[in-house]
Amino acid sequence: MIESDELLSIRAAELYYEEDKTQDEIGSILALTRWKVGRLLAQAKASGFIRIEIVHPRARRLPVERRLRETCGLTDAVVVSTSGVEDQDELQSRTAQAAADYLAALRPVPRTLGISWGRTLDDVSRHLEDGWASGVDVVQINGGVSLNRRAGTAASTAVTMAQKAGGHATLLPSPAILERLETKRAIESDRAVAAVLSLAADADAYLFSAGAADASSVLVDSGYLTPDDVAELVRRGAVGDVVGRYVDASGAIVDHGLDGRTIGLPLERLRAAQLSIAVIAGAAKHAVARAVVTSGLCTVLVTDEETALHLIENHRPVHDSEDHA
Amino acid sequence: MIESDELLSIRAAELYYEEDKTQDEIGSILALTRWKVGRLLAQAKASGFIRIEIVHPRARRLPVERRLRETCGLTDAVVVSTSGVEDQDELQSRTAQAAADYLAALRPVPRTLGISWGRTLDDVSRHLEDGWASGVDVVQINGGVSLNRRAGTAASTAVTMAQKAGGHATLLPSPAILERLETKRAIESDRAVAAVLSLAADADAYLFSAGAADASSVLVDSGYLTPDDVAELVRRGAVGDVVGRYVDASGAIVDHGLDGRTIGLPLERLRAAQLSIAVIAGAAKHAVARAVVTSGLCTVLVTDEETALHLIENHRPVHDSEDHA
DNA sequence: CGCCGGCGTGCTCATATGAGCAAAGATCGC
DNA sequence: GCGATCTTTGCTCATATGAGCACGCCGGCG
Numbered sequence: 001m002i003e004s005d006e007l008l009s010i011r012a013a014e015l016y017y018e019e020d021k022t023q024d025e026i027g028s029i030l031a032l033t034r035w036k037v038g039r040l041l042a043q044a045k046a047s048g049f050i051r052i053e054i055v056h057p058r059a060r061r062l063p064v065e066r067r068l069r070e071t072c073g074l075t076d077a078v079v080v081s082t083s084g085v086e087d088q089d090e091l092q093s094r095t096a097q098a099a100a101d102y103l104a105a106l107r108p109v110p111r112t113l114g115i116s117w118g119r120t121l122d123d124v125s126r127h128l129e130d131g132w133a134s135g136v137d138v139v140q141i142n143g144g145v146s147l148n149r150r151a152g153t154a155a156s157t158a159v160t161m162a163q164k165a166g167g168h169a170t171l172l173p174s175p176a177i178l179e180r181l182e183t184k185r186a187i188e189s190d191r192a193v194a195a196v197l198s199l200a201a202d203a204d205a206y207l208f209s210a211g212a213a214d215a216s217s218v219l220v221d222s223g224y225l226t227p228d229d230v231a232e233l234v235r236r237g238a239v240g241d242v243v244g245r246y247v248d249a250s251g252a253i254v255d256h257g258l259d260g261r262t263i264g265l266p267l268e269r270l271r272a273a274q275l276s277i278a279v280i281a282g283a284a285k286h287a288v289a290r291a292v293v294t295s296g297l298c299t300v301l302v303t304d305e306e307t308a309l310h311l312i313e314n315h316r317p318v319h320d321s322e323d324h325a
Numbered sequence: 326m327i328e329s330d331e332l333l334s335i336r337a338a339e340l341y342y343e344e345d346k347t348q349d350e351i352g353s354i355l356a357l358t359r360w361k362v363g364r365l366l367a368q369a370k371a372s373g374f375i376r377i378e379i380v381h382p383r384a385r386r387l388p389v390e391r392r393l394r395e396t397c398g399l400t401d402a403v404v405v406s407t408s409g410v411e412d413q414d415e416l417q418s419r420t421a422q423a424a425a426d427y428l429a430a431l432r433p434v435p436r437t438l439g440i441s442w443g444r445t446l447d448d449v450s451r452h453l454e455d456g457w458a459s460g461v462d463v464v465q466i467n468g469g470v471s472l473n474r475r476a477g478t479a480a481s482t483a484v485t486m487a488q489k490a491g492g493h494a495t496l497l498p499s500p501a502i503l504e505r506l507e508t509k510r511a512i513e514s515d516r517a518v519a520a521v522l523s524l525a526a527d528a529d530a531y532l533f534s535a536g537a538a539d540a541s542s543v544l545v546d547s548g549y550l551t552p553d554d555v556a557e558l559v560r561r562g563a564v565g566d567v568v569g570r571y572v573d574a575s576g577a578i579v580d581h582g583l584d585g586r587t588i589g590l591p592l593e594r595l596r597a598a599q600l601s602i603a604v605i606a607g608a609a610k611h612a613v614a615r616a617v618v619t620s621g622l623c624t625v626l627v628t629d630e631e632t633a634l635h636l637i638e639n640h641r642p643v644h645d646s647e648d649h650a
Numbered sequence: 651c652g653c654c655g656g657c658g659t660g661c662t663c664a665t666a667t668g669a670g671c672a673a674a675g676a677t678c679g680c
Numbered sequence: 681g682c683g684a685t686c687t688t689t690g691c692t693c694a695t696a697t698g699a700g701c702a703c704g705c706c707g708g709c710g
Contacts, residue, residue, distance in 0.1 A: 010381045017377045018387040022666065035690060038667070049384070052342045053376045054369075056335045062343040347696065360660060363697070653710080659703085666697070676687070 006047075008032070009040040013050055016041055055083050057094055058101075064308050068301065071315045072293045075275075078102050078302040088282055091304050095281035096123035099302040102277070103207065104132040110275070114141040114203035114265065115161065116243045117154035118218050120279050121209050125160040136165040140172040141200045141208070142243040142264025144222075172196045174263045176244045177224040184261045193263075200265050206276040210292055212284040213238040213246065233258075240288025242267060242297060249287065251295020271296050278302070286310045331372075333357070334365040338375055341366055380408050382419055383426075389633050393626065396640045397618045400600075403427050403627040413607055416629050420606035421448035424627040427602070428532065429457040435600070439466040439528035439590065440486065441568045442479035443543050445604050446534050450485040461490040465497040466525040466533070467568040467589025469547075497521045499588045501569045502549040509586045518588075525590050531601040535617055537609040538563040538571065558583075565613025567592060567622060574612065576620020596621050603627070611635045 011030060015021040016037075023041070027034040044050050059081040068077040078101075080094045103124070113136055115121055138161045144154035155171050162169035174193050178184040187193055211217045213234050215227040219241060230238075233255060237248035244262050246254045253259045253267070270276050278298035280289040289307050292298055294315070303311075336355060340346040341362075348366070352359040369375050384406040393402040403426075405419045428449070438461055440446055463486045469479035480496050487494035499518050503509040512518055536542045538559050540552040544566060555563075558580060562573035569587050571579045578584045578592070595601050603623035605614040614632050617623055619640070628636075 006381075007383060010379060010384050013379050014385055014387050017379065024666075033690060034667090036688095039688095042668090044379075049379055049381045051378045051380050053378070054335060054338050054342065054374055055376050056331075056374045058332060059335055059374070060339055062339050349696075358660060359697090361658095364658090367698090651710100654708090656706090656708105658705085661702080662700090664697105664699080666695100668695075669693090671691080671693105672689100673691095674687105674689070676685100678683105678685080680682085680684105 005040065005043070009044040009047075010049060012037050012040045013044045017050065053083060054081065056081070057084075057090075058097065059083075060098065061305050061308070064305060064312070067312050068308050071312050072301075074293070074299060074301055076300040077308070078300070079308040080281075080302075080304050082305040085304075091281050092120060092123055093127075095279060095302060095304055096120060097127045099124045099207070099277070099279040100127035100129075100132070102300070102302055104129065106133075106205070109133050110136060110204035112137045112139060112199065112203040112205075113161070114139050114200045114206040114208075115158060116140075116142050116208035116264075117144045117157050118209050118211065120281070121207070122153055122157045124207070124279060125157045125164075128161060128164045130164050131166065133165040133167075135167045136162070137167040137170065138162040138165070139170045139196065139200045139203055141203070141206065143172055143174040143176040143262070144244075170196055170199055172200070172264070175224070176219065176222070176263065177258070178261045178263065181260055184263060188263060197263075197265070201269055203273075204275065206265075206270055206273050207279065208243050208270070208276070208298075209279045210285060210288040211241045212282075212288060213240045214284070216284075217241060219244065239291050240285060242288070242292060243270070247288075247291050247295070249291050251291045251297060267297060270298070273299065275299055281307060283307070290314060330365065330368070334369040334372075335374060337362050337365045338369045342375065378408060379406065381406070382409075382415075383422065384408075385423065386630050386633070389630060389637070392637050393633050396637050397626075399618070399624060399626055401625040402633070403625070404633040405606075405627075405629050407630040410629075416606050417445065417448055418452075420604060420627060420629055421445060422452045424449045424532070424602070424604040425452035425454075425457070427625070427627060429454065431530070434458050435461060435529035437462045437464060437524065437528040437530075438486070439464050439525045439531040439533075440483060441465075441467050441533035441589075442469045442482050443534050443536065445606070446532070447478055447482040449532070449604060450482045450489075453486060453489045455489050456491065458490040458492075460492045461487070462492040462495065463487040463490070464495045464521065464525045464528055466528070466531065468497055468499040468501040468587070469569075495521055495524055497525070497589070500549070501544065501547070501588065502583070503586045503588065506586055509588060513588060522588075522590070526594055528598075529600065531590075531595055531598050532604065533568050533595070533601070533623075534604045535610060535613040536566045537607075537613060538565045539609070541609075542566060544569065564616050565610060567613070567617060568595070572613070572616050572620070574616050576616045576622060592622060595623070598624065600624055606632060608632070615639060 008030065012026050015026045015029065023037040024034045026037045061079040061081055064079045065077040068074060068079060078098050080098045085091050115138055138158045140158050158169040158171060174187050213230060215230055217230060219225045220227055220230055233246050236254050238246040238254040239249050243264050245259050245267060248254050276298045277300040278292050279302045281304045283306060286307055289303060290311055293301060293311055333355060337351050340351045340354060348362040349359045351362045386404040386406055389404045390402040393399060393404060403423050405423045407416065410416050440463055463483045465483050483494040483496060499512050538555060540555055542555060544550045545552055545555055558571050561579050563571040563579040564574050568589050570584050570592060573579050601623045602625040603617050604627045606629045608631060611632055614628060615636055618626060618636055
């Protein structure tokens with residue numbers, strides 16, 4: 001009975017979805033009433049035999065977004081489809097695009113937006129359309145005078161975002177991490193720097209990304225840390241960095257010494273924010289993403305489908321942890 | 326213009342298919358009239374952004390069947406879905422199941438059915454339901470007294486099919502291939518054998534499979550040929566065997582000497598048949614499948630999706646050829 | 651400058667679909 | 681074997697969707 005109905009529902013589904021027949025027509029083909037056909041179809045859908053997928057680089061996964069919001073207690077979530085993604089860059093780009101879209105659609109429009117910097121954020125800035133908002137000021141929330149050839153990426157991200165929104169950018173004129181605590185204190189108390197930090201602390205919204213805890217980090221690339229430093233941090237439980245600060249799986253600072261020498265908004269400020277948007281994509285960042293989400297660092301997460309599913313499956317309300325690649 | 330419509334159609338599709346919103350609701354969400362939404366949705370479908378797949382072991386691919394029928398000039402085609410197939414056995418089994426279904430649904434019911442033997446056909450016989458027909462007589466169309474431990478498989482296939490249909494089986498009491506032409510002629514002229522062959526030649530319908538040309542062939546397994554024999558046949562262009570006879574890509578007999586020593590229905594009889602059903606699945610059999618279809622050996626093909634797509638793509642009206650694994 | 655043809659838009663109307671309900675049938679315990 | 685209950689079936693009615701059409705907008709051309 002149940003067996004034959006299942007088979008029938010498959011036959012009906014084939015005719016309905018693949019041959020565009022009407023339920024009535026299917027009824028006469030399979031010798032059933034159209035109501036029976038309707039029920040068969042409903043059953044097929046409910047049993048998950050019918051898989052509908054939207055294949056497009058800019059497709060989102062609304063049901064996943066909903067689950068992500070619910071299980072992780074986010075105010076909003078944007079999940080981009082990973083189907084047909086060819087490489088990591090493609091994934092990054094799609095996610096950044098989605099973040100740009102989200103930002104542009106944001107209401108009310110924030111007067112001041114605090115942003116971090118890095119490859120992801122830069123990608124977002126490039127995906128924003130000219131005139132995406134009118135008059136949004138952009139402030140850097142962590143230090144980032146780049147020490148290497150990529151100098152200026154941090155600045156250009158902020159400037160691009162501000163320009164395209166017809167607002168202006170406020171850069172944080174300071175390194176990300178200082179070698180000595182005294183130097184850090186001195187820079188922090190510098191009038192110019194202090195003013196930016198205070199502006200940053202007053203931003204209406206934040207947009208930031210996170211880095212995986214490995215040698216590929218921008219902090220290593222920019223020369224603030226050595227691969228060995230990172231390895232040591234990992235040994236002590238670090239899963240990645242958020243606005244320049246290394247956190248463990250529970251979102252706690254790993255090395256308070258290092259953290260004390262890091263310039264920028266404290267994570268507590270992000271946790272207290274009304275609106276803070278994290279943009280995190282890629283398998284390498286699953287662990288950080290989880291730390292960010294479970295420790296309440298963001299209210300909105302923009303990510304890829306795989307990361308989202310990982311978060312949904314592994315959501316436990318914060319404590320120590322194991323993890324993936 | 327076109328760009329923004331594309332994006333809109335994706336958003337609409339997400340809401341329609343993933344969130345089960347009505348077109349009207351989507352209209353108010355995206356600030357569009359419901360007609361516009363309907364058109365966007367139609368556009369999304371037409372552009373192929375919406376992929377609907379029926380995931381079920383017994384799902385068929387009706388659109389592929391249609392294309393297969395049309396491009397290859399078959400009277401009918403059955404294509405089983407390969408999604409979620411784990412191994413080759415699963416694929417075989419699904420295809421055999423489909424063939425059994427097809428056979429059971431066949432109208433008019435053939436009075437006499439000629440069948441070959443082998444792993445695939447045996448699988449079909451096992452998938453048939455008891456009472457799948459009432460009174461169908463089954464006749465073997467090629468020799469197959471098995472020389473090895475699997476003895477009886479050929480016989481049991483025919484007997485099972487006949488029993489389940491409430492008809493009776495007629496076995497061909499002869500080896501598949503003889504070593505000497507004279508022996509073959511002698512056996513062929515034996516009254517009992519000749520009677521079966523003539524019955525086979527008069528069958529209303531045929532059901533057969535095909536083997537790939539490699540050492541895994543049942544003909545090798547049963548001891549009729551050595552792996553070296555097969556290698557030599559391959560060198561001479563063989564792509565596989567059909568009812569015990571090795572054919573090349575154009576469906577022509579490869580080795581007339583060998584063919585002369587093979588007992589069973591000549592391929593010409595199959596080509597002339599009103600209804601001959603081939604059941605062929607698996608990547609290893611793409612080449613034979615192509616030979617069978619292009620040379621008109623079957624009027625109906627039961628196969629898997631990948632093979633079907635291969636046939637559709639590589640359909641050229643017969644001549645020499647290259648080929649895949 | 652104004653006319654015409656093509657296209658996109660929003661409409662009317664016919665059709666397809668889904669919700670809810672009453673009757674028929676199956677299933678179980680007694 | 682019989683009745684109570686629970687499921688399944690085919691219906692009526694409300695709603696959602698698709699076809700076709702008239703209108704208005706735009707760009708080209710006289």
